[in-house]
Amino acid sequence: MLLMKTAHEQFISERIEPCAGSFAASRMATGEPGLPSVLSWRGDQYEISRVVRQWKESSPCRHGSTERYLRKHWYVVETTDGMMMKIYFERQARSKSQTRLRWWLYTVSS
Template identity: 45%
Template sequence: MQTRESDSEEFVSEPITPSPGTADATAMGRGEPGLPARFTWREREYVITAVLKAWKTSSPEGGTGRLYLRRHWYTVQTDVGPQMTLYCERQTRNRRQPKARWWVYSMQKSVQ
């Protein structure tokens, strides 16, 4: 099992499906992606109850030397327990699935 920064976090890297009509309109008004209040992942619906952390990552744009904002990241608490790290890609990587912009990057493992 792969882990990220700590043994309590499990790497996932799978797309999620935001529930229609739940995007954060205030964030969209600022030009940021609208974090969905609800989403489906692995055929289960999750409700975001709290945003614990938010940040952005950038990388150089094709030899121009300018930085391009690539991803918006969020660590969230869900209604069913696990904290998840989600991200939104500003530009999708997969042309066959242009709407696959939201992803679960990792989730907190349950403590036994």
């Protein structure tokens, strides 16, 4: 899927940390990641007030099969202070040492 940026979006591409106990367990029951209601970025906490948009990104198998694999879950969220964040969850960690680093902030706008 093409990821369009508006004129006011700022590219970030940094790891974000979901705050403990803020996961949506109901989403996890359906196989989706537990979207946090509060996340931490650059030492500040942001509370998500609503999900504006969500979609999934898939790609072909990396080993030659014709299967397609779900790679990322994308969300555009609005925080309680009015900031818009485009965030994503990687279904598979980039390496064994980074298994907990799966939530990323792609862009922000106000």
